[in-house]
Amino acid sequence: MSTFHIEDADRPHAVRLAITWVILSAIAVIAVVLFIHYPPGDQTIQGADQASTLLLLTAIAAPVFVGVVMMIIYSAIYFRRSGPELVDGPPRLGNAPVQVVWIAGSAIIVLFLAFVGISTLATNSSAQTVPGQSSATATGAGSEMQVQVIAQQWYFTYRYADYGGVETTHLYLPVNRPVELHVTSLDIIHSFWAYQLGVKADANPGVDNVFHVTPQKTGSFQVRCAELCGIWHGTMADSQGQVVSQSDFDTWIAQQQQDYAAIQQAVPSYAPFYFPLPLTKGS
Amino acid sequence: MVTAEVSERRLAIPNNPITGLLLAIPAYFFGVWLGNQFGLIDDQNTGVILGYLFATAAFLIGVGFLNYPLERLFGWPVSPVSQADENRGMGRFFRLSLDHKVIGMQYLVTILLMLLIGGIGAMAIRTSLLSPNSAITPPGQYIMLIGLHAVMMIFITSAVIVGPFGNYLVPLMIGAKKMAFPRLEALSFWVVPPAAIILAAAIFWGGFPTGWTGYPPLSEQAGQGMDSYIVGFTLIAIALVTSGVNMLATIITMRAPGMTWTRLPIFVWGIFTTSILGMLAAPVLAAALVQLAMDRTVQTSFFLASNGGSNYLWQNLFWFFGHPEVYIFILPAFGIIMELVPHFARKPLWGYRTGVVGLFGVALLSWFVWQHHLFVSGIAPVLRPFYMLSTELISIPTGIIFLVTLGTLWRARVWYTVPMLFCMGFLFNFLIGGISGVYLSDVPTDVTLHGSYFSMAHFHYTIMGGEIFALMAACYYWLPKMTGKMLSPTIGRIHFWWMFIAFNSTFFPLFIIGILDMPRRVSSYDPALQGLNTWVTVSAYALFGSMILFAANVIYSLFFVSRVAVANPWHARSLEWQVPTPVPANNFDRVPLIVAGPYDYGIPNARPVADFGGMVGAIGGG
Numbered sequence: 021m022s023t024f025h026i027e028d029a030d031r032p033h034a035v036r037l038a039i040t041w042v043i044l045s046a047i048a049v050i051a052v053v054l055f056i057h058y059p060p061g062d063q064t065i066q067g068a069d070q071a072s073t074l075l076l077l078t079a080i081a082a083p084v085f086v087g088v089v090m091m092i093i094y095s096a097i098y099f100r101r102s103g104p105e106l107v108d109g110p111p112r113l114g115n116a117p118v119q120v121v122w123i124a125g126s127a128i129i130v131l132f133l134a135f136v137g138i139s140t141l142a143t144n145s146s147a148q149t150v151p152g153q154s155s156a157t158a159t160g161a162g163s164e165m166q167v168q169v170i171a172q173q174w175y176f177t178y179r180y181a182d183y184g185g186v187e188t189t190h191l192y193l194p195v196n197r198p199v200e201l202h203v204t205s206l207d208i209i210h211s212f213w214a215y216q217l218g219v220k221a222d223a224n225p226g227v228d229n230v231f232h233v234t235p236q237k238t239g240s241f242q243v244r245c246a247e248l249c250g251i252w253h254g255t256m257a258d259s260q261g262q263v264v265s266q267s268d269f270d271t272w273i274a275q276q277q278q279d280y281a282a283i284q285q286a287v288p289s290y291a292p293f294y295f296p297l298p299l300t301k302g303s
Numbered sequence: 304m305v306t307a308e309v310s311e312r313r314l315a316i317p318n319n320p321i322t323g324l325l326l327a328i329p330a331y332f333f334g335v336w337l338g339n340q341f342g343l344i345d346d347q348n349t350g351v352i353l354g355y356l357f358a359t360a361a362f363l364i365g366v367g368f369l370n371y372p373l374e375r376l377f378g379w380p381v382s383p384v385s386q387a388d389e390n391r392g393m394g395r396f397f398r399l400s401l402d403h404k405v406i407g408m409q410y411l412v413t414i415l416l417m418l419l420i421g422g423i424g425a426m427a428i429r430t431s432l433l434s435p436n437s438a439i440t441p442p443g444q445y446i447m448l449i450g451l452h453a454v455m456m457i458f459i460t461s462a463v464i465v466g467p468f469g470n471y472l473v474p475l476m477i478g479a480k481k482m483a484f485p486r487l488e489a490l491s492f493w494v495v496p497p498a499a500i501i502l503a504a505a506i507f508w509g510g511f512p513t514g515w516t517g518y519p520p521l522s523e524q525a526g527q528g529m530d531s532y533i534v535g536f537t538l539i540a541i542a543l544v545t546s547g548v549n550m551l552a553t554i555i556t557m558r559a560p561g562m563t564w565t566r567l568p569i570f571v572w573g574i575f576t577t578s579i580l581g582m583l584a585a586p587v588l589a590a591a592l593v594q595l596a597m598d599r600t601v602q603t604s605f606f607l608a609s610n611g612g613s614n615y616l617w618q619n620l621f622w623f624f625g626h627p628e629v630y631i632f633i634l635p636a637f638g639i640i641m642e643l644v645p646h647f648a649r650k651p652l653w654g655y656r657t658g659v660v661g662l663f664g665v666a667l668l669s670w671f672v673w674q675h676h677l678f679v680s681g682i683a684p685v686l687r688p689f690y691m692l693s694t695e696l697i698s699i700p701t702g703i704i705f706l707v708t709l710g711t712l713w714r715a716r717v718w719y720t721v722p723m724l725f726c727m728g729f730l731f732n733f734l735i736g737g738i739s740g741v742y743l744s745d746v747p748t749d750v751t752l753h754g755s756y757f758s759m760a761h762f763h764y765t766i767m768g769g770e771i772f773a774l775m776a777a778c779y780y781w782l783p784k785m786t787g788k789m790l791s792p793t794i795g796r797i798h799f800w801w802m803f804i805a806f807n808s809t810f811f812p813l814f815i816i817g818i819l820d821m822p823r824r825v826s827s828y829d830p831a832l833q834g835l836n837t838w839v840t841v842s843a844y845a846l847f848g849s850m851i852l853f854a855a856n857v858i859y860s861l862f863f864v865s866r867v868a869v870a871n872p873w874h875a876r877s878l879e880w881q882v883p884t885p886v887p888a889n890n891f892d893r894v895p896l897i898v899a900g901p902y903d904y905g906i907p908n909a910r911p912v913a914d915f916g917g918m919v920g921a922i923g924g925g
Contacts, residue, residue: 029714081741095717099648101719137691138691203681220750220753248512251443
């Protein structure tokens with residue numbers, strides 16, 4: 021048992037399976053690379069990263085899936101009882117080399133995936149920083165544009181720290197400029213999900229949850245709530261998010277500042293988060 | 304005469320669930336009244352919670368849980384509920400019984416009824432999603448439905464294998480006459496019906512809006528329906544702890560002579576590992592629920608950021624329970640698959656010790672992964688790589704389960720019975736469920752997939768496609784022993800293929816729907832996805848139909864055609880098949896001496912699994 025030894029009776033099965041597996045896996049990998057469109061697209065650098073990670077995962081998963089399904093089908097065809105009599109199979113209790121190879125193989129795949137995931141986190145700008153430790157202030161205009169996402173039952177509003185903290189009802193972002201999103205909530209937990217931007221960040225009351233995003237293509241995007249937040253959770257969505265050119269953005273934000281000037285007097289000054297509203301029960 | 308007094312006393316108050324219900328109703332109103340006396344706010348939460356607790360206690364007293372302590376306290380003769388021989392006849396299924404076989408059957412019927420209710424909830428949800436804009440079900444009713452469906456299903460899946468099959472089979476498989484703590488075992492069953500009733504009572508308060516996760520502050524904002532969630536879930540936590548302690552004590556101390564750890568059937572190992580998880584994880588849930596109840600009643604603020612608390616506390620406590628909880632579902636299912644395959648492949652379990660290590664590996668790693676539910680919640684980013692790695696590591700022990708199963712099938716002469724078909728279906732479904740889990744463990748892709756229908760499809764593939772398929776395999780395999788009747792294999796085959804195709808047709812499109820950005824738990828969605836959702840709904844109806852076919856098969860086979868099961872219809876070696884059918888009240892006339900492993904198929908000169916010391920065996924009968 022302890023030496024790697026293929027019995028004669030095993031060999032035809034092993035050869036047949038190995039050849040079929042290589043062929044089918046190659047077909048499957050080519051198919052998943054060429055013919056599947058991976059979300060969320062390439063509107064932002066982060067979204068493109070997610071799409072390529074999805075592609076990588078699928079390309080690795082395809083041979084695993086093909087191999088196991090093939091084993092299931094193969095044993096259903098070749099390892100079935102032929103006659104009416106019950107026949108005992110060969111009494112083999114295990115095979116240490118096969119087990120070692122299987123476990124080592126799965127460990128290598130897993131560690132490789134973890135390595136890829138961790139290095140993506142470590143290197144790209146989608147790495148999220150520690151909540152509550154940002155330098156977001158009303159005047160803090162660093163290299164990244166500061167945008168605050170405020171969730172409440174049942175809509176999102178946005179404040180642009182670099183533009184006097186103006187609060188808007190739709191999210192507009194300039195293209196090719198890194199954005200630091202500060203997500204917070206006024207009542208309960210929501211989750212800000214901008215699908216095409218590749219951003220999902222929970223909005224917690226009293227917490228400043230920071231995400232980074234860099235749009236690289238203009239176009240519209242969809243905003244939804246991704247955490248159950250009460251009866252109108254399903255309608256907490258906005259399809260009018262836009263990534264626009266810097267000049268269009270400047271025009272738009274100036275218009276917003278003008279439109280909401282009166283309201284701006286009433287809203288509290290820009291802060292990392294706001295004191296949550298007291299809860300009312302049974303609402 | 305003392306005995307006459309006792310029998311009169313027992314006549315005066317018959318102990319059964321009807322008495323329990325009759326006591327529970329006034330107890331509930333007393334609790335509500337009492338709570339309203341000192342409730343700090345005017346919305347009855349204190350009263351409702353106390354009402355449920357008093358009603359549960361009264362129900363348990365009515366069923367007869369207080370008799371034994373009182374009898375011992377006052378020196379009365381112990382009433383005969385503890386003697387298995389008196390407890391025969393159909394009536395035993397409707398009373399407090401300390402016979403593990405009766406408790407197993409009680410569990411099975413109760414949980415299958417709950418499964419029907421949960422399934423009807425799922426059909427209502429899918430019906431609602433025929434319309435993309437809440438035209439069929441108003442949003443308030445919709446989130447009530449998803450909450451009830453989710454929590455009911457969690458109740459069921461926590462106990463659906465350990466409860467019926469663990470209680471019935473573990474003593475038979477290890478050669479014991481009973482469980483270590485029969486009263487504890489009975490308690491772990493009798494809290495389940497009150498939990499289900501209390502949960503269903505949420506309907507009268509308009510349900511609760513939080514799904515099964517109960518995230519505060521939403522759950523603190525919610526109305527009195529939330530109190531059903533708190534009390535019902537606490538009762539299930541009690542069931543998990545009591546059953547876990549009992550199973551562990553039984554498996555460790557009650558094994559027959561010769562039943563060494565390496566001769567233990569692998570299903571018992573599945574129960575063993577899941578019991579460790581249940582015993583250790585459920586108290587964390589109970590603690591969190593008590594905190595939530597205090598926040599809602601006596602105005603503490605454990606989870607309220609506005610008063611200095613943190614909702615992260617709930618998220619961590621809940622998922623610290625919640626992730627081991629999903630392995631509580633699946634470990635006994637792994638046990639069933641690895642148990643059944645050798646018997647039908649007629650081969651020894653390939654790599655028995657490796658399989659046991661795999662079960663323990665899953666159980667151990669399940670404690671280190673819970674924050675993968677919080678990747679986008681704003682936890683410290685330095686934690687993410689660790690939880691990503693630990694989550695992906697779980698693929699290794701899970702892969703071992705596949706290795707052991709496929710290795711057992713290798714060059715076997717498999718007898719494709721209905722249970723075996725369900726085992727193969729399990730392998731296919733759980734493979735998809737497992738692979739999709741890797742997508743969710745990876746932080747960059749989780750940002751896209753978290754909270755979408757992708758994750759919903761993932762856990763339905765593992766729980767419904769995994770655990771429920773294993774449950775079906777177990778039903779077709781063990782019900783002949785438990786009921787004495789064979790289920791119709793013809794209907795069984797139709798049932799398998801119907802359920803397998805309908806299941807995949809229902810849940811595979813949900814991966815696509817999730818990737819196309821539909822969040823979970825929404826009643827209104829992008830109209831572009833209506834076509835796919837309609838397909839899913841129609842498939843879900845077909846899936847429900849397959850479950851109805853299963854129920855029809857059980858009823859038809861048990862009551863209309865009597866295909867009496869022989870003692871060992873599958874010609875299996877393991878101990879539970881060597882006892883007569885129906886199983887005698889004390890299981891074994893004499894404690895058997897175990898002399899061989901349960902899977903020694905094809906080994907030359909293999910001995911029968913046990914020496915029954917003169918008992919007329921049933922080896923190979925039929």
